[in-house]
Amino acid sequence: MTVDSASDLTDELGRLWAEYDLDSLTSEAAQYLSAGTATDWGLSAVVDYAVPTISLGGGIPDPASLPREELLDAMQRALAPADDGPLRYGGAVGFEPLRVALADRYTRDRGRPVTPAHFLLTNGSAGAIDLVCSAFLSPGDVVIAEAPSFSGSLRTFRGHQTEVVTVSMDHQGMHTEELEQTVERLVAEGRRVKLIYTIANFHNPMGAAMSLSRREHLLRIAARHGILILDDDAYGDIYFGEAAPRALSALSGGHGVITAGTFSKMIATGLRVGWIHAEPALIERCTRMRFEMGNSPLLHRMIYEFMKDGTLDRHLEKMRSLYAEKLDILASAMHEYCEPYLSFKKPAGGFFLWVTLRDGLTADALQAAGLEEGISFPIGYAFFPNRIDTTGEHIRLAFSWTSKDDLREGARRLGRACERAIERVSGGH
Numbered sequence: 001m002t003v004d005s006a007s008d009l010t011d012e013l014g015r016l017w018a019e020y021d022l023d024s025l026t027s028e029a030a031q032y033l034s035a036g037t038a039t040d041w042g043l044s045a046v047v048d049y050a051v052p053t054i055s056l057g058g059g060i061p062d063p064a065s066l067p068r069e070e071l072l073d074a075m076q077r078a079l080a081p082a083d084d085g086p087l088r089y090g091g092a093v094g095f096e097p098l099r100v101a102l103a104d105r106y107t108r109d110r111g112r113p114v115t116p117a118h119f120l121l122t123n124g125s126a127g128a129i130d131l132v133c134s135a136f137l138s139p140g141d142v143v144i145a146e147a148p149s150f151s152g153s154l155r156t157f158r159g160h161q162t163e164v165v166t167v168s169m170d171h172q173g174m175h176t177e178e179l180e181q182t183v184e185r186l187v188a189e190g191r192r193v194k195l196i197y198t199i200a201n202f203h204n205p206m207g208a209a210m211s212l213s214r215r216e217h218l219l220r221i222a223a224r225h226g227i228l229i230l231d232d233d234a235y236g237d238i239y240f241g242e243a244a245p246r247a248l249s250a251l252s253g254g255h256g257v258i259t260a261g262t263f264s265k266m267i268a269t270g271l272r273v274g275w276i277h278a279e280p281a282l283i284e285r286c287t288r289m290r291f292e293m294g295n296s297p298l299l300h301r302m303i304y305e306f307m308k309d310g311t312l313d314r315h316l317e318k319m320r321s322l323y324a325e326k327l328d329i330l331a332s333a334m335h336e337y338c339e340p341y342l343s344f345k346k347p348a349g350g351f352f353l354w355v356t357l358r359d360g361l362t363a364d365a366l367q368a369a370g371l372e373e374g375i376s377f378p379i380g381y382a383f384f385p386n387r388i389d390t391t392g393e394h395i396r397l398a399f400s401w402t403s404k405d406d407l408r409e410g411a412r413r414l415g416r417a418c419e420r421a422i423e424r425v426s427g428g429h
């Protein structure tokens, strides 16, 4: 084909395609979602202020502590065998020895003996949650979630054309009395309530760990109505003193509980390796809806090597004390610089501080003033399904990624931003 005839062709195709409306080709599910991403936190896309911004935005591990050398070492060992295993398709459930290692870990730490058949490896826990939705939810089904909840998962539920109904929570986790009433009301209305989504351990964004009595109540309510529980356990291994109360999966003896897990917060978000932990019959339903040939067998082997000799456990020990120290630094600097303007309760694990603003200070005004002072963070309402914070005015501060110096400086800037925002509100600007 000559260059001229090729450009004639593209001109002709351009004219033909101009008649089509992309929305008519877009799936119903994608039309259901607005443009944007899971981390659409109300921050403007282009932030160009004089002071370089300190971000307290994402739940991402500390960059200086990433175990680069140990991972490189593990990768070398993963690639050492002469066979093509690490570089070949890995199947729907993922690399067996890594699933054995996970089963051993759960048996040791989560209080119930389980087997590799209870695990399926996924593309992060976000991939796990998406796959659970594909396997168990149909358009129009109801998912119950805590308010607030992780914005990424709320978006996933919407993408599966389900309706999210929320139940409020406090620092003991989901209000299960309210859950019970909500479920009874929905069932009486003839709605199909299929899934209760909870982040029982060191919640994102609230930091709460659900109490044992609420865990037991939740399990009873779900079982009475035949509703699956999806426990998103991204932060369960990041605790600062005691671990969270016994896992929902262990308390239930596996009945009706699916757990999503991940290496993202323990090691690095870029690995994109997570898992579904559930009874084998539930795992089998998930494999039916798996169409992307599994995720990377090479990374499964690398992570297996990283776990095998205890490197993961040693790394986690260090990370727990690092994040506890970072939280202390942020919390004490906030007491110093921001005290009259806001309040918070220190979490016992995880990456986040959920901050309540005092009367008269709005999260929108504080975020805008924060950007002018050189600090960015998400607004509380980004963690509610309709972007309405029904519980007050909040912001979420992540202390995991930011350096210790920047945490101190960030709190100082936040204090100034509070003053600026309050002045504006009282000055009527």
Ligand SMILES: Cc1ncc(COP(=O)(O)O)c(C=O)c1O
Binding pocket: 059, 123, 124, 125, 126, 127, 150, 152, 199, 204, 232, 234, 261, 262, 263, 264, 269, 272, 273, 274
């Ligand atoms: C509660 C929760 N679940 C799931 C995820 C997704 O993590 P990943 O897909 O990296 O495992 C995150 C990430 O921030 C999270 O906070």
